[in-house]
Amino acid sequence: MSSAAEIARQTQQREIRNRWLLSAPALLIIFFAAIGPLFVVLAYSFMVKGDYGDVKFGQYSLDGWFSVFFQRDIFDDTLTLADAHLSIFWRSLKLSFFTTLLTLLLGFPTAYFIATRPRNTREIWVFLVTIPFWTNLLIRTFAMQQVIRNEGVVNSVLMWTGIIDQPLQIMFTDTAILLGMVYVYLPLMILPLYASMEKLDFRLIEAGYDLYAGRLQVLWRVIIPLVKPGVIAGSILVFIPSLGAYVIPRVLGGGKNLMLGNLIELQFGAGRNWPLGAALSITLMVIVMVALLFYVRNAARSGAQHG
Amino acid sequence: MPKPEEAEQKRVAVEARSIVKAFGQGSNAIRALDNVSVAIRENEFFTLLGPSGCGKTTLLRLIAGFEYPTEGAILLYGDDIAGLPPFKRPVNTVFQSYALFPHLTVSENVAFGLEMLGRSKDEIKSRVAAMLKLVHMEELGNRRTDQISGGQAQRVALARALAPGPKVLLLDEPLSALDYKLRKEMQIELKRMQSETGITFIFVTHDQEEALTMSDRIAVMSKGRILQVGSPWDIYDKPADRFVADFIGETNFLTAAVVDIANSRATVRLSSGKEIPATVAEGMQPKHEATIVVRPEHARAVKKGGQLSGTVENVVYFGTDTHIHIRLEDGSPFTVRQQNARSEFCGFEIGDPAGIEIAADAAQVLRD
Ligand SMILES: Nc1ncnc2c1ncn2[C@@H]1O[C@H](COP(=O)(O)OP(=O)(O)O)[C@@H](O)[C@H]1O
Ligand SMILES: [Mg+2]
DSSP, X not given: OOXXXXXXXXXXXXXXXXXXXXXXXXXXXXIIIIIHHHHHHHHHHTEEEOBTBSEEEEEEOSHHHHHHHEEEOTTTOOEEXXXXXXXXXXXXHHHXXXXXXXXXXXXXXXXXXXXXXXXXXXXXXXXXXXXXXXXXXXXXXXXXXXXXXXXXXXXXXXXXXXXXXXXXXXXXXXXXXXXXXXXXXXXXXXXXXXXXXXXXXHHHHHHHHHTTOOHHHHIIIIIHHHTHHHHHHHHHHHHHHHHTOOHHHHHHSXXXXXXXXXXXXXXXXXXXXXXXXXXXXXXXXXXXXXXXHHHHHHHHHHHHXXX | OXXXXXXXXXXXXXXXXXXXXXXXXXXXXXXXXXXXXXXXXXXXXXXEEOOTTSSHHHHHHHHHTSSOOSEEEEEETTEEOTTOOGGGSSEEEEOTTOOOOTTSBHHHHHHHHHHHTTOOHHHHHHHHHHHHHHTTOGGGTTSBGGGSOHHHHHHHHHHHHHTTOOSEEEEESTTTTSOHHHHHHHHHHHHHHHHHHOOEEEEEESOHHHHHHHOSEEEEEETTEEXXXXXXXXXXXXXXXXXXXXXXXXXXXXEEEEEEEETTEXXXXXXXXXXXXXXXXXXXXXXXXXXXXXXXXXXXXXXXXXXXXXXXXXXXXOSSEEEEEEEETTSOEEEEEEEOOTTOOOSOOTTOEEEEEEOTTOOEEOBO
């Protein structure tokens, strides 16, 4: 005969077992779709590169990681920093930072505008913001190309009005990449910003005005601290894909203005250096994580200062 | 009793002149305020009293500057403040929902207005301490606003609004979210703070008892209009019309015929045929048929005699007093309220016949 305590113990065990069983599908998906491939990439980065791409299984080397940062001169075998790689890292960070900043500057007033519309019209505005998602990224990028190329809309209008007499060379510059990324990632900034602004208690803004805060002060001291979760979420959603962007720099930046995504693609394609490609991928991930940690830490600290 | 000479000498702090406030356009516009004029004196505890939706909040928001009048003007110490945005008006608000900043601590909330006014750090620090002391919250300055109770949040909202030293404090139903006991406590506290700070308080409530106990003067509002302005005593004892009489306290309405009128006294004939004296508001021209009001505490149920008679329908015991509901012979209801003598029942049971004795001077002819 089992005691009450025994029954309770058995019930608890059964519950724990059920919990694991029920979450098994999710855990399997997470493992095979997310964590597993990462380990494959990590393993590849430590292998010897194959002659026609791929890797030589079972042969390990640090060459992949080595060439992320250094290059050996072909003539005199001296070691130098891999300037080309580092400048691509730097360009990626710089462009992603400015993309995030610009989408924030453009997205903030847009999201605020939508959040302050009457409830029944807000959905229409949100819907309009999401329309670009219906089209393929490649097509959107080519659309941007049509706008900024030498014979494109911008240059035509500027030349027609006589403001310039030579077309502005925007295509194949960092500016072109920046414009393309801001255009493509703007909705990813607007949506989380809107989500947190929609929850904003507008009576708090009135309280701010009531307590002698002018418009700018209300923005800095009331609105921004309150919608900070949306600012953080939007920045993360824009910064991460910007850093790994591939199509946009490929189409708008041409062959010379590479970003990290293009560099990685190059190693797996024409470069036939899979270990380097894998090492670069991991490096990209580390940069993203460090940048995020830094950002979230800072955002949380400035939040703590306010309360 | 108000002393008119003294009251007249006080300066007018806030004046609303023929204010109309319409929301919406054209035919479906709502007139939230319909030709409202009122003058609120310096250092006064002034209450806007009226049922929900009568325009109290709208009037406060016009004074605070969150809305602009469709017609009319708001004057602050004689100056038209139409052009001033809320952050330039020396007026602070205690919001109905408190609207404390959730990202700031209690102290930071109280300091907010002072910081925006560019006061020095030292001044802010001492002022915040003084304000927290005033509302008995010294200990909780570092709490987050979600770590305090509703009553405490109410005090913080009050301290925050008082800290910049406004000329006028607007309070929009600040006590309505509190439970009964806390509300009674805060009523006394608010009165104390008003007399300690000497700031003009404009207080909004839909609770007539709250208005009567706290106010120097009350404006009774209904459907976007102010029906009567006066001291609690005036409002209760000399209601100007049926709405005010009905809204403030309990009242018996009787139809009567005006037999005679001289100065501000009239003689009216009740449905029973008996004649009683009644007061008439100044400048009033009673018609032959008139409505008169008698407060329940100004009448007594008697076994024999009285000016009216009827049958007891219900007897409700309230501890300090007993309400006797009587159906009059003409079919209308009448309630009398009498104090309970010690260990003695009122002597009436349901179904008993009863007479009603109306105290001298208790009846009043209404303007309708
Ligand atoms: N912003 C607004 N838009 C439309 N109607 C409003 C607005 N504010 C108030 N009203 C209307 O004005 C009337 C008075 O409202 P309010 O001043 O809030 O009343 P109270 O505070 O006395 O309950 C109500 O009928 C309300 O629906
Ligand atoms: Mg209201």
